[in-house]
Amino acid sequence: MAWIDKQKNILDFTLSSLLRRKGKNAALVCVYTVVVFVLASIMFFTHAIKKEAMIILKDAPEVLVQRMVAGRHDLIDMKYADEIKKITGVTSAEGRLWGYYYDPLFRANYTLMVPPEFKYQQGEIAVGQGVSRSAVTEEGNIMPFFGMDGKLTSFRIRELLSSESELVTSDLVIMSEQDFRELFGIPKNRVTDLAVTVGNPQEVVTIANKIKKQFPDTRPIIREEIIRTYDTLFDWRSGIMLVVFSGALLAFIIFSWDKASGLSAEERKEIGILKATGWETADVILMKFWEGTVISLTSFLTGMIFAYVHVFFSSAALFEPVLKGWAVLYPQFRLVPYINAYQVATLFFLTVVPYTTATIVPTWRAAIVDPDSVMRT
């Protein structure tokens, strides 16, 4: 109990002494908060968007088979699907039709897709919210597309895809198989790629190997690989942001070192008086420890709260462009708020640890001053 009382008293003293020097400490807390804010925003955002990507990819087929011609992705014959279906362990192999379309009128890229079962008629489409925003159209309107022969074909919009799934469907245009084939001139038996489902997840690699061996001109891509690639990509992006930001971090460390070592005459006097009244060096270090804790915790928590608001309420408005990529029709969506102890620990290591390390030596310098030499000046 005596120990707790001692800490309480020292903390009490520290707080009042911090408040006496509001201006100086406020500057430090502001800079500190900004540093935490930026780092935390980067991390929260990457994590949330990674999670979002995982949720989408969870429903992707186990293996995608693309045909490669001269190193480029090419249309694949449905014959391949029939052969792949014969491989033991394969549950199904479906052809998929999809592609991109650049709309010269509204200068945007759409993703065109044929669903397995299209519920509307030929000549009708369903579009995502992003498409409807950019092309200023709505349900019931007509939307023109330039076909492969340069002729305009018009489609009637039957449905706007729900905004809940906007991250996935923002730039999506869904149409019937016949329309798609006619628009791009794709022969009857060709598809963009094949979606292969496998019953037993442990057999996925073996089956991908078999496909590769049987059809050397194809490229089987396993879902786990896509997940892995996305993961790495987002990690890499946030890592790059951190590296770019490390200059600022270094500046912050120097700043805190400077703040901690540049004690005013008044502060030195204060420590001198404390020591003259019986405080030991260890007590002064303890006081400085509490001071650092108060400053760190205040800035850390404030920075995290700001970052939370920034990322999850404003969709990381400040550096969205860097982390998301370059698509024009970017979806508007709210990320699902998610923080775990791991992120907090990482942040702690990136901010509080450098700050603390930078202030140990200046703190100690302050604590060992000789009372009589200080008070005499």
Add this chain to the structure above:
Amino acid sequence: MILHPAILALLAGSFMASAMLLYSSWFGIQIIRSWDLRSGSELQLGLEKRTYLISTIMSYAFVFQLVSLFLFIYTADSLCTLFVGAMCAAGTLNVNVYGYPAFILKLGNFILAGLWLILNYADNRAHDYPLIRKKYLLLLFITPFLVAETFLQTLYFLGLEAEVITSCCGSLFSKEGRDSLPLLYALPLVPMKLLFYSAMAGTGISGFRFYSRGKGAHMFSAFSLVTFMVSAWFLVHVIVLYIYELPTHHCPFCIFKKEYAYIGYLFYMTLFAGVISGLGVGLLRPFVKIGSMRSFVPEIQKRLALIALASYATFLFLAVYTMSVSALRM
């Protein structure tokens, strides 16, 4: 290398801790060479002031070490999606040869740093720094290990290459079964249980004997160390099977996950608290007779023994509890 925020954080943290320890070691050498409490020379006064700095540095380094140990495991765990055949930290650490050595050094350094802090605490209580040379010798002993840890950890992270889709083909292919652990030998279940319970019993009995009569400090320490090793071994070979309810999954890291209610943290923390305070009892034993320390060292030892006993008792309780509520029967 993978540019992951946590990796950058761990590397930065390790480099800072190493720099701090190297800096302290430099003054440690000076203290070992020229410490003389009776002297009033400027050098001696300077050194006396430095001891405060070094205690502070070591306490911080110790805390960083603790956080970084768990951060390291967690990072390894979260990176497992990037490697074919890795399902959790056990697989990720196996990606290159530096993973496990770095991890083991981390464990060892954590224990050493804890012992140093115990020694430091006892030394600071005495007015005449009776342990100062021994303390700094121990510091000089720890520093190379910490530097080695930083080195291995850096090599480990530098050697990580994510297996992403390449343009020629989907990468995949081969490299299955990374999750196998470089484990110690397992015995049949009954001898293992027997060994675990007898180690626990030995620690309990020697601990109570020391606590009540102040005898057998070294024996208690030896038992604590043995119990630590046996329990860690027992944890990996037996307890986790009951937790996962899967007789083939030996991973020592998955118990840190949410699915298992983070129970791993409790297991490992109690184990570490047990071994550090248990070893601390024996470490302080030779200093009971030193004049200025006679009054308080036995009291510190008793408190440490109590902490060790409580920690191991918690571990034992957790172990028995998880094994009894588990649906797995062996």
